[in-house]
Amino acid sequence: MAAEITQAAPAPGFLPLPCGAMRSDRAFTVIAWGVGLVGLVLPLGILGFLLIEGMARLSWAFLTEAPAGFPLGSAGGIAPAILGTLALVAIGLGVALPLGVAGAIGLVEYAPEDSPWVRVMRFGAECLAAVPAIVYGLFGYAVLVVLFRLQISLISGALTLGLMMLPIILIGAEEALRGVERSLREAALSLGVSRFNVVRRVILPKALPGILSVTLLAAGHAAGSAAPVMFTASVAFARGTPALDAPVMTLPSHLYYVVSEGADLEQAYATALVLVVGLLLANGCAALLKRRLAR
């Protein structure tokens, strides 16, 4: 027998809302705000901590001078490390970005849809992106430094970093390209133009903001990793402008040396601050560029 359904007696004003549902909605709102605040406080906290600990040492001289003192790094600046990191990431990107974007274009625009090869390559790229940085370091050492006799040098380190960035850029660019509406491709191709023309003038401009984001993510990851350059490119001290066949200093490895040698910790905090602020600046520039591109 069906339960009798009673209709609420007409009351003045609006009808009440269910109590339980309102309570859980309030609880969910509080949790969402709480978790959101944690997400906001953590990065700001790290930045604030670095600012407090490292700001005192930060000066024009710190940015433009070579490290000095004993143990090395307890005085002086970090100019060679900044230059080394910039050179490593720039050359690495020079290799990884064209390869990654070209690979993604191949997978999305040219490879037959849902072919098993595409799935295998995608899976491979995902596995590569998950490989720990130290493994890239070992691979770079064994293959580039030893087998190809490139020595511990800027080029060995940059190629290792490029290899590390490649799968990240490939996967991200693939996502960005797949995100471009199918109707856009169809409309462009139905004008009888070549696929290359469509990719270059219609698809890539649409996917560019996404590609830019993931490139920056990969570059930031590479700039902050000590492990891949430890055996392939970095030394405790170098001076002058970085050369392809010579080892370089890098910010993360300098940080590692300074801390492990028990040199001045404030120098280490200042170095970390430079690294983090550099990444923030790069992200800010990318956001501006993306907004310009979107217009």
Next chain:
Amino acid sequence: MDSLQLLRKDTEVEIATAAGPTAFEIDELTAGYRERRVLRGISCCIPERRVTAIMGPSGCGKSTLVKALNRTLELMPGGAVTSGHVRFRGADLHGPAVDPRAVRRSLGIIHQQPVPFPMSILENVVFGARFHAICRRAEREAYARLYLEKVGLWTEVKHQLHESASRFSGGQQQRLCLARTLANQPQAVLMDEPCSALDPYATRRIEEHIVELRDEYPVIVVTHNVGQARRISDYVLFMVDGQLIEAGPTAQVFEAPQSQLARDFISGRFG
């Protein structure tokens, strides 16, 4: 050819239409997507310099048919013509030496959803024309003006030619797409439900352009809107379930439909 025969072999629906040369001859065309067969042996002729409406209920294969007419069906996942022929002015679209891109350029198509490309209005109009070397870089502004005037957009956009088209209304975007297709100097214009995303006012403007286009091109318009087919077309193909049920001059099909299906569809009893 004096009297054009719109002929359907398997069900013996045979309609003689008014005099006029044939643009498209479709012969036993079957097509679909992977295992799904959508068109089941379509045979008919489509006349020159007239508006031919393809109408029918949703999912009957109208869009598939119009896409098969300029080989853009192959751009869809798994889309392919499986048998039969389409000839445009006597040339087989699927002939061995035929480049599908040349077919797509010559037989322009307007899609349901207007999609401006991520570039300036000017570049949008000359996108195909530049590729096909119809218009030189130095004269693209004059060239774009010609086609923007043709679709009635020139006065609205002449001061923003170098801006993006993304802030356009749907109707303006569709007219831009029409200008882009016409700038490609096609020999026929196909339209796949060009007004289904537009408001009534924008629809009327597009319909006016369709009727104007008839003087220069054979025009094929897919529509599920019976009223629209009646307003703009000279000939009608009526499809149900991948088959051509009825074909003939618009007045004849609307006033004296020969099949029960067509009668029901036109009167709004289904579709």
